[in-house]
Structures are given as C-alpha cells and as structure tokens.
Amino acid sequence: MVRGPGPGVTARLSALLHRPLPAPPPWLRRGPFAAGAFGSRLRSERLSAWLGLWLGVAFGVCFVTGLISHGIQDPPSWFSWPSRPVHLYQVTQGLHVATGYACIPLLLAKFWAIYPKLFTWPPARDLGHAVSRAALLVLVASALLQVVTGVMNTARWYAFGFFFTVVHYWTAWIAIGALLIHVGAQLAVIRRGLARPAPPEPDPVTAGGLTRRGFLGTVGAAIGVITVATLGQTVAPLAPISLLAPRRPDVGPQGLPVNRSAVGAGVVDAARDPDYRLVVVGPRRLEMSLADLADLTAHTVDLPITCVEGWSAMATWSGVRVRDLLDAAGIDPDADVQVTSLQPDGLYRRSTLAPPQHRDPLTLLALGLNGATLDLDHGYPCRLIAPNRPGVLQTKWVARIEVSR
C-alpha cells in the first residue's frame, strides 16, 4: 500500500533494529514462559483489538476533557473559555471522571487479554523488539498511574508522595504518546482484529465459558454498574442508587458539598472579623463592609458548584453582580480581574476572571445560599460564583478584587 522509503537512513535503522539478539538458555524457559502456559481460548487478536479500540476512545475522552480542565485553570495565552453554556464544565469534567472510572474494567480486561505476551520467549528477539516492549511498559505504567491516581484523588487519598494535579497532567502526555507508539507497532494486528466479518465462535453453552462477545458484553456491563454506582455525584436523580459515589450533591453545610472547610483554610477568625472589608482596587477604590454589600442591588441565580473531582451540585445563590462592582470601581471591562481570598496561603487562594466571566450577569459575589446567609464553609462573608467554571476557581472568603498584573 504505502511505499517504503528507499535504502537510506530508515533502511539502515530497520536493519539495526532487526539484528537478532543472543537467545537466553532454553532451560530458563519455565513456568509462565513455557509454551502453552496460558490455556484460555478466549484470548485472541480480535478481543485485544476491540478492547484496545474502546480504551483508545476512553483515553481520548479523558485526555481532551483533562486538557480543557487544565486550560481553564492554567490558561495559555491563546486559550479562552466561555461563560456559557452554564453547564458545559459540569459535562466535560463529569465525563472525565466517569470515563476514568470506566477505564478500570477496560484496562483490566485488556491486561488479562495480553498477559501471556509478558512472558514472550525469547524476551527480546532483536533491538526493535526490546524497544517496543520498553515502550509498552511505559504505556502500561502510565495508564495504571493515571487511573489509580485519578480514583484516589476522588477519594481524597493522597498516599503517593507527589502532587496529584501536576503529575496527572504530565503523565497524561506520556500515556497518550505511548498509546500512539503502541498503535503504530500494532497497526497490522489492529487491522486484522477489527476486520469484518468476525470469525465464527462456538456456542457459549457447549463450550462452557465466556465467548468473546460474552466477555465484551461483561466488560460493558461492568462499566454500566460502575457508572450507575457513582454517577449520582454528578447527576443528582441517580444519587439514591449511586451507593459508591464519593459525594452526594445534597450532603454538606446548607445541603451543598464542600471541598475546603474554613478550618482547613485557616480563615475562621478573619472571616468572622466584624471589621471585614471587601476591597475593590480600580481608578476608584472601594472599601465595603458586609452591610455595604448587602445594601447593593441583590440578584439571585441558580448555578452549579462543579468540582474538578467530578461531583457537582445545583444551588441558589444571592448577592451582588461582579460587573456592577467592577463598573463602580471604574475597572476596564476588557481587563482580566484577580479575586483574592482571606486564606493566608494555598494554591487556590487567588483566581482570575477573564472578561467573558466577569461581564456575565450570572457572575455574583454571593452573600447568600439557598435562602440563608452563606455558611462559613461556603465562603462567608462573600464568595465568587460564576457559570461554567471549576469549583476551585469559585474563590471563597473574598477579600480583594483588582486588575490582574
């Protein structure tokens, strides 16, 4: 089909890669290395190819939604994220986490299907074979790392000794790169494995065990069960049957989950201080007490809190429009605006509002939640709430608003 390049660098490289390596002594070929050590007739190129296709789609979804989430939180200069549709981030991040959970059965099925290949004999035929196996190890390790750290993060279990978001982001590039290498190495197998029509398979009852279709159906069923058991953290009507969801959208102070408490953030005294003032720094400097804020025109909006961990919950917020405050301070409507918390430190102490967000009439500095004064854990005296935005950027205990430097 595709004509190969002529004799030259690639031909010489090819010859080098295919030069045979010395074979290990045959008496080492024991246990799982022995011929016929793995008896299951269920394993086949076709099974591996279909599982690989599903995994490729799942990894693609996780990669793209992950890049979106990363882009919103740490935007490169060319990246812009709209404030509408309101629920877009809820969908992309809910999909990210649900697809990540679905990778558990997919990955395990795939690992089972290719497990005998781990004991290939000889372990390395030639240099090319050795390189290809090393690349596969990178793919296996990075895929395991992504899925396991992702699930552990939703369980808030940080036992791995590195900072989750940084490692999850950079390892994603490694996993996707290693996946492309793997697809390249397996092109011929993939073409054969996905070819139609499928070869006939024995009747499941007479053969006794699962057929390929039965196994693929089982993997699908496992994904279904896992999704139903957890999706209630994102899709509220499912919550009563999502018995393994790490969150319930209606459990928390004022019926809404919290990811960082006032105690955890170390802001209890500062937030309760009667001398609290919100400072808006612009051509006109505003210093407002809580009573001053309460005297401004109040608006009520229904907006979700959407966590990067995948859960989300709707709530009714009331407070002052951010754009009214910015206009009152004379701040340029086209400028990026920085919102700073009373928190003494922490990665999410500050967030930036680009013009699409701070000009949106739904973007509030909220003083009230679900008809009551904002709970201390939800950001009392006032917090940011904006549409289509990760929860970590909905800055709580707001102290200061100014133009970004």
Next chain:
Amino acid sequence: MNEQPLPRARWALYAAGTGLVAYGAYGLLTANRSAPLAWARFAALLVVANDGVLAPLVVATGATIVRIMPGGSRAYVQSGLFISGTLILLALPFVLGFGRTSDLQSALPLDYGTGLLVTLAAVWLGIGAAAGGRHIARRRRDGNATSSANDGPLP
C-alpha cells in the same frame, strides 16, 4: 515481513508518540512539586501489583473455575466475578476511607462497605436472573422441538 521497511503511518505514529512522551517526561522532571522519584516508585509499585499479584490471581481463579464449574453456568460465574472484581477495586479507596477528615463532613459521606455489599448483591441477582432466564428459554425451546418432532412427520 520484518525486512520490509515500515509503512509511513507507522513512522509518523512513532515520531508523534515519542515527541509526546518526551514532552510529558520533560514536564515531570521540571515541573514544580512533581517529585519524579516518587512518580517512578509509585508507577513501579502499580506495575508489580498488577502484573505480579492481581493478574496471577485472576488467571488462577479462572483456571479453578474451569476445573470445578459445570459448563452451563461457567460463563455466568466468570461474568459475575469480573464485574465484582472491578467494582471492589473501584470501591476500595472509598471503603478504606483514608481521605476522610473531621472538618469535611461532605467528603465520602456514605457507608461504602454496605454500599459495596448491596451493589454486589444486585449484580449477582442480575447474573442469576440472566442465567435463569436463559435456562427457561432453552428448556422451552428444547421442549417445543421435542414435541413437534414427536407430533409431526419426520423431515
């Protein structure tokens, strides 16, 4: 086959993939708070746990099922065990609950041990119903086949 030059699509995938892996590795080595040594340690732990513990356990379980289970119900048991196993692995961090803190009541608010048992029970009820339904359907089909063979003329 090995002597043939690789198709161009393959070289393109190798080049793009190697570039992305290198970019990710560069990021891991240089980014703030990424701790490459802890990364390598955890990745190695996962690979060993998967290839050295979990996979042999699954293969051994599979071999045991083939030895002791009758053919008719084997596929259902294999399905049920696969779904149960993946569910248990997902639920493990929630059941262990190491991520709970006293100041966050809304994080991990459920009784995940009970939730896991109830979900597993539902899975096995479903497996039982599917097996039962298939059994009944087959008996009815066999019964019809037998009676029509007895009543009608042979082909």
